[in-house]
Amino acid sequence: MSEEKLTPRNVDFSEWYNQIVMRAEMADYAPVRGCMIVRPYGWALWENIQQALDRRFKDTGHVNAAFPLLIPMSFLEKEKEHVQGFSPELAVVTIGGGEKLEEPLVIRPTSETIIGYMYSKWIKSYRDLPVLINQWGNVVRWELRTRLFLRTLEFYWQEGHTAHATEQEAREETQRMLDVYADFAINEGAVPVIKGVKSQAEKFAGANLSASIEAMMQDTRALQAGTSHFLAQNFAKAFNIQYLDVNNSLQYAWTTSWGLSTRFIGAIIMTHGDDQGLILPPRLAPFQVVIIPIFKTESEAASVKEAVQRVQAALKAAGIRVKVDDRSEVTPGFKFNDWEMRGVPLRVEIGPKDIEKGTVAVARRDKPGKEGKSFLPQAGLPVAVADLLVDIQKSMLERATAFRDSHIFDPKDYAELTEVVQHGWAYSYWCESPECEKKVKEDTKATTRCMPLGGDEGPGKCIVCGQDAQHKVYFAKAY
RNA sequence: CGGGGUGUAGCGCAGCUGGUAGCGCACCGCGUUUGGGACGCGGGGGUCGGCGGUUCGAAUCCGCCCACCCCGACCA
Incomplete structure (x- = not known):
C-alpha cells in the first residue's frame, strides 16, 4: 500500500501538516486557489471550539448577532489606517444582477466598519453602553501564500465588537477577552499560549493597541492564535459613534474588537500531532472514544456486538462522545491506524478475550504503544474513561508547555x-x-x-x- | 510581481527517438479474512490542462495561453 506513513515531522514539517489535514479529512482544497473546504470532521472540531468560546462570551455578558457580508467600499475608507492596512487584500464586488454597481462592495475582511456604522445609529446615551456583541461568520482576505486553516482567502471566525463609555472600560474589555482566549486555548485546546501586546508594526490596522495570544508550534515557529484590540475612539470618530453622558455632553464611545479563527485548528494540529497523525485534546475532540469490535466467528460477533452496544450506551450516558467503528470491510489493524490519524484520544477494543474476562482494552492516543495501553473492567468503565480523558488533557498541556519552555x-x-x-x-x-x-x-x-x-x-x-x-x-x- | 517546477483515471506516476494509453493505490462485485495498515478472482473508470500549428497520423514535436505547486517582497 502506498502512503501508509505520514512524512515525519523532522523530515518536512509543512508536508507533515498538509498530509494530516488531508488524511484526517479535516479539510480539502477548493477549486478556487487559496480557498478551503472544511470537511465534517474538521467542522465538528470547529463546532466544539465554537461552543467552548461561545460559553465564555456569554459568561462575560456578550450576545451574538449577524452583520452583512458586503460592505460599501466607502466605509472602509473612513478610517485611514484601516483602509491602508486592508486595501491590498480586499475582494471587491463590482457587478450585481448584471449591472455595474454605482459603489463597489467589498466582501468583509473584518467588520469594524459596518458594525461601527450601526453602532452610531444604536448608541445615543450612556444608558445604551456598553454594547457587547459578537458575531460568528466568515471573512475574505486576498492572501498571496495560503495554507489550509493557517491562511486561506476565506476563513471562519468570531469577531467581537464592543463599545464603551470610557477608555478604561474599553481597555479592560480588551484585556478581559485576551484572558478569555488564553483560558480557552490552555484549558480547552491544551495549547499553552503567551499573552502580550503587539508592536506598532504588528498591530491591527486601526487599533491603538493590539494584544495577542502566541503559541509555539512543534517546528518552534510562533502562531498568533487569537487577537484582542483596543480601538480607542478611532472608529467612533470615523463612524460618529457618540453618546450623551450623565452631564448631557456629547462624547465619543471607546470600542474594542477581538477575534479567533479556524486558524486555531492549525494550532491544535501543530501543537499536538505526532508522526502517526493528529492528537486531539479530549475537551474539543469530536469523538473522545472510538470503540473497535474484534471477532472471527459468527458466535463471537454476536457476543462482541452485544458488549460493544452496552459499553457504547454506558459511555454515552456518562456524557462521553463515543464512536463505534463497525465497518466490516477493513480490519481492526487498519482502524487503529485510521483513528490514530484522526487523533481520537482513547481507543477501546472489545474482542473475544474481553468478553471472557469482562474487560476492554484501552489505548491512549497521547502515549503510543504499550505505555498507553491498559485493560479495564467493563464494570465502571465510564468513570475510568472520564478520568483517563482528564489525564490525557492534562498531560497534553504539560507536554506542550514543556516543549515550549525548553525552546x-x-x-x-x-x-x-x-x-x-x-x-x-x-x-x-x-x-x-x-x-x-x-x-x-x-x-x-x-x-x-x-x-x-x-x-x-x-x-x-x-x-x-x-x-x-x-x-x-x-x-x-x-x- | 521576480525565480524555479508541474499538468496523462479520484490520488501517485510511467509512456515523450510520433502509430490511437498503461501501472500502483483507491473504487465496484463475489469469496475467504479480522487483537496493529488482509488476500484471491472478476470489473468500471481517461476531451492525455486549453487553443493553434507540423504530419497520412500527436499524450509524444513546435508556438501561444491557462491553471496549480515551490522559493522570495505583504498577512488572522
Whole structure:
C-alpha cells in the first residue's frame, strides 16, 4: 500500500501538516486557489471550539448577532489606517444582477466598519453602553501564500465588537477577552499560549493597541492564535459613534474588537500531532472514544456486538462522545491506524478475550504503544474513561508547555539572538523602536511576537541597539 | 510581481527517438479474512490542462495561453 506513513515531522514539517489535514479529512482544497473546504470532521472540531468560546462570551455578558457580508467600499475608507492596512487584500464586488454597481462592495475582511456604522445609529446615551456583541461568520482576505486553516482567502471566525463609555472600560474589555482566549486555548485546546501586546508594526490596522495570544508550534515557529484590540475612539470618530453622558455632553464611545479563527485548528494540529497523525485534546475532540469490535466467528460477533452496544450506551450516558467503528470491510489493524490519524484520544477494543474476562482494552492516543495501553473492567468503565480523558488533557498541556519552555531562550547578545531564533524563540529586552525590530526581521526573518505586560522584569538594555529598554519581547519566526 | 517546477483515471506516476494509453493505490462485485495498515478472482473508470500549428497520423514535436505547486517582497 502506498502512503501508509505520514512524512515525519523532522523530515518536512509543512508536508507533515498538509498530509494530516488531508488524511484526517479535516479539510480539502477548493477549486478556487487559496480557498478551503472544511470537511465534517474538521467542522465538528470547529463546532466544539465554537461552543467552548461561545460559553465564555456569554459568561462575560456578550450576545451574538449577524452583520452583512458586503460592505460599501466607502466605509472602509473612513478610517485611514484601516483602509491602508486592508486595501491590498480586499475582494471587491463590482457587478450585481448584471449591472455595474454605482459603489463597489467589498466582501468583509473584518467588520469594524459596518458594525461601527450601526453602532452610531444604536448608541445615543450612556444608558445604551456598553454594547457587547459578537458575531460568528466568515471573512475574505486576498492572501498571496495560503495554507489550509493557517491562511486561506476565506476563513471562519468570531469577531467581537464592543463599545464603551470610557477608555478604561474599553481597555479592560480588551484585556478581559485576551484572558478569555488564553483560558480557552490552555484549558480547552491544551495549547499553552503567551499573552502580550503587539508592536506598532504588528498591530491591527486601526487599533491603538493590539494584544495577542502566541503559541509555539512543534517546528518552534510562533502562531498568533487569537487577537484582542483596543480601538480607542478611532472608529467612533470615523463612524460618529457618540453618546450623551450623565452631564448631557456629547462624547465619543471607546470600542474594542477581538477575534479567533479556524486558524486555531492549525494550532491544535501543530501543537499536538505526532508522526502517526493528529492528537486531539479530549475537551474539543469530536469523538473522545472510538470503540473497535474484534471477532472471527459468527458466535463471537454476536457476543462482541452485544458488549460493544452496552459499553457504547454506558459511555454515552456518562456524557462521553463515543464512536463505534463497525465497518466490516477493513480490519481492526487498519482502524487503529485510521483513528490514530484522526487523533481520537482513547481507543477501546472489545474482542473475544474481553468478553471472557469482562474487560476492554484501552489505548491512549497521547502515549503510543504499550505505555498507553491498559485493560479495564467493563464494570465502571465510564468513570475510568472520564478520568483517563482528564489525564490525557492534562498531560497534553504539560507536554506542550514543556516543549515550549525548553525552546525559549534568553540570548546574551545580538549574535546569539540571531542563532536561537532559528530553532526557538528569543525573549529579550527591546527598546521598542521600529528600526531594531526591522533589523532583526531582515537579519533572521524573526519578528516580534508580543510583549507580556506586568512581567517581573525590570528595565534593561535593548538586545539590538543597547539602548534603555523597559520591556522584554518575544522574537520568533511566525506563521 | 521576480525565480524555479508541474499538468496523462479520484490520488501517485510511467509512456515523450510520433502509430490511437498503461501501472500502483483507491473504487465496484463475489469469496475467504479480522487483537496493529488482509488476500484471491472478476470489473468500471481517461476531451492525455486549453487553443493553434507540423504530419497520412500527436499524450509524444513546435508556438501561444491557462491553471496549480515551490522559493522570495505583504498577512488572522
